[in-house]
Amino acid sequence: MEKKKIIIIGGGVSGMSVGIYAQTNGFESQIIEKHSIAGGICTAWYRKNYRFDYSIQWLVGTKEGAFHNTMCETNIINDQVQIINAEIHNRNIAKDGSDLIIYTDLDRWMEYLLSISPEDKKAIHKLASDIRWASHLQPFDIAPALRTAFKYTKAFFHCFPSLYIAIRHRGKNFTQYIESLNIKSDVLKKKLLNIYGEGNYACYAFLLIMGWYFRKNAGYPIGGSLGVAERMKSKYESLGGEFLFKKEVEEIIVENGSAKGVKLTDGTILRADYVVSAADGYTTLFKLLKGQFKSPKLDHVYSKWILFTSMVQVSFGINKELHTDYSIQVVQACGEKIGSTELKHNYRILNYNFDPTMAPEGKSCIIIRFDSPYDLWEKLDKEAYNEEKKRIEEDAKKILEKHYPGSSQHIEVCDIATPLTTIRYTGAWRGSYEGFIPTPKNVIDQLDQRIPNLDHFYLAGQWLFPGGGIPPSVQSGKWAIQLICRDEKRKFVSKPQ
Numbered sequence: 001m002e003k004k005k006i007i008i009i010g011g012g013v014s015g016m017s018v019g020i021y022a023q024t025n026g027f028e029s030q031i032i033e034k035h036s037i038a039g040g041i042c043t044a045w046y047r048k049n050y051r052f053d054y055s056i057q058w059l060v061g062t063k064e065g066a067f068h069n070t071m072c073e074t075n076i077i078n079d080q081v082q083i084i085n086a087e088i089h090n091r092n093i094a095k096d097g098s099d100l101i102i103y104t105d106l107d108r109w110m111e112y113l114l115s116i117s118p119e120d121k122k123a124i125h126k127l128a129s130d131i132r133w134a135s136h137l138q139p140f141d142i143a144p145a146l147r148t149a150f151k152y153t154k155a156f157f158h159c160f161p162s163l164y165i166a167i168r169h170r171g172k173n174f175t176q177y178i179e180s181l182n183i184k185s186d187v188l189k190k191k192l193l194n195i196y197g198e199g200n201y202a203c204y205a206f207l208l209i210m211g212w213y214f215r216k217n218a219g220y221p222i223g224g225s226l227g228v229a230e231r232m233k234s235k236y237e238s239l240g241g242e243f244l245f246k247k248e249v250e251e252i253i254v255e256n257g258s259a260k261g262v263k264l265t266d267g268t269i270l271r272a273d274y275v276v277s278a279a280d281g282y283t284t285l286f287k288l289l290k291g292q293f294k295s296p297k298l299d300h301v302y303s304k305w306i307l308f309t310s311m312v313q314v315s316f317g318i319n320k321e322l323h324t325d326y327s328i329q330v331v332q333a334c335g336e337k338i339g340s341t342e343l344k345h346n347y348r349i350l351n352y353n354f355d356p357t358m359a360p361e362g363k364s365c366i367i368i369r370f371d372s373p374y375d376l377w378e379k380l381d382k383e384a385y386n387e388e389k390k391r392i393e394e395d396a397k398k399i400l401e402k403h404y405p406g407s408s409q410h411i412e413v414c415d416i417a418t419p420l421t422t423i424r425y426t427g428a429w430r431g432s433y434e435g436f437i438p439t440p441k442n443v444i445d446q447l448d449q450r451i452p453n454l455d456h457f458y459l460a461g462q463w464l465f466p467g468g469g470i471p472p473s474v475q476s477g478k479w480a481i482q483l484i485c486r487d488e489k490r491k492f493v494s495k496p497q
């Protein structure tokens with residue numbers, strides 16, 4: 001019997017997940033990827049012998065749960081992958097030089113907070129108990145449309161403490177949540193408020209992050225983002241899947257309300273029984289489908305939900321071992337300038353000394369990241385763009401020198417990736433590398449994988465979930481194939497039988 005064919009647009013982690021489960025379930029599949037390598041945003045690049053990573057700092061599901069199962073099935077993690085659990089999430093440095101360390105071990109963090117403000121025992125215990133309760137959230141293994149009332153009831157009992165916290169703090173952003181703890185010490189309150197600045201970031205998202213750390217279920221895989229992408233690619237190809245690199249989809253072919261294939265920018269037409277788009281949501285809906293398929297929800301989301309601000313990454317390869325106890329430091333720098341960008345909140349400085357795959361022995365890889373609005377970059381001509389990169393390099397070197405005195409004279413390579421780089425290589429709308437920000441209003445919301453009035457077509461990827469991230473993106477790839485198996489009336493399997 002001839003196999004049904006699925007065309008997958010985009011070879012990021014979500015597209016590869018779709019492909020792996022498609023092959024596992026007996027479909028023929030093809031991934032169309034406009035870049036020359038797999039991984040999308042989950043990537044890294046080499047300059048001299050340094051590897052500059054663009055994504056993973058922590059991966060939810062490295063130990064247990066539905067995300068864990070999916071990551072094992074898609075080869076994101078396997079027995080050979082070393083997972084490390086950082087002791088410190090990050091060190092947050094205020095403008096006056098004082099700092100706050102966020103330990104991943106909850107008891108240790110509470111002890112530390114109490115040492116800053118013993119009088120705030122009650123508030124600190126409240127924070128700890130909210131984190132513990134939030135940590136009970138279990139992601140679903142099954143696509144929303146396939147969940148039965150029984151599944152929801154079972155999940156409700158499992159997740160009740162976390163849902164209680166979500167409801168209790170419904171509508172609160174991080175700042176409002178910290179205010180609600182009634183912290184007596186101004187010093188402690190200020191330090192905590194600095195964690196997210198004044199953005200409208202949902203407090204529940206923060207409690208979940210800390211909860212996952214607390215359960216040691218958010219580790220870091222040695223080899224980072226490129227390692228993940230390469231393992232997924234090899235799994236997909238070992239199952240017989242086919243990648244088409246350097247091919248860009250221009251249009252999704254729709255006939256009689258049903259997706260029938262894709263047209264590439266080189267004019268090639270590829271026909272299929274199903275199309276799954278794992279490209280960024282805006283490109284899919286408004287370019288490839290020409291904005292013809294709408295719903296009140298989609299209109300609302302694409303006009304009202306806030307995007308993660310695009311960012312600049314400055315990567316340094318340094319011919320010297322640079323030690324630090326803090327691999328991730330978040331430095332409050334509101335009002336300071338890097339190049340033409342006036343910082344709204346902070347910049348981050350990462351030292352990858354915890355991963356030996358990032359720099360040759362005796363050398364170091366340091367990365368500086370900062371938000372830089374797309375509007376600043378959108379209209380720059382080539383000359384202005386190169387000038388801006390030069391200015392950024394100069395400013396970034398000063399920052400490097402401030403944190404690692406004497407290091408700038410050992411720089412072997414400096415690489416600057418801008419919002420335009422992100423767009424060129426991944427197509428991410430306005431350079432938003434994680435899609436929509438989780439705000440108090442949308443933190444537990446998500447988009448449907450099916451678009452109304454369009455059959456044989458599904459969406460996958462980070463644009464379905466506020467907050468983005470690899471685990472939900474990969475999970476949505478699995479869900480897409482569960483839905484196609486339902487349409488085809490065949491039993492979904494998660495592993496080759």
Ligand SMILES: Cc1cc2nc3c(=O)[nH]c(=O)nc-3n(C[C@H](O)[C@H](O)[C@H](O)COP(=O)(O)OP(=O)(O)OC[C@H]3O[C@@H](n4cnc5c(N)ncnc54)[C@H](O)[C@@H]3O)c2cc1C
Pocket residue numbers: 009010011012013014015032033034035039040041042054055056057058059060247248249250278279280283425426427428433434460461462463468469470471473
């Ligand atoms: C700095 C940074 C830190 C991060 N940290 C973490 C972290 O610690 N943990 C975590 O879980 N996540 C993290 N993320 C987020 C994570 O990397 C993303 O959520 C995830 O990789 C998104 O995967 P995706 O497949 O949904 O989308 P993408 O990676 O955007 O994949 C889409 C793919 O589609 C291709 N494409 C687009 N349009 C077309 C077209 N027309 N034709 C053909 N191909 C097309 C693109 O080239 C791309 O390869 C981070 C991201 C960044 C940038």
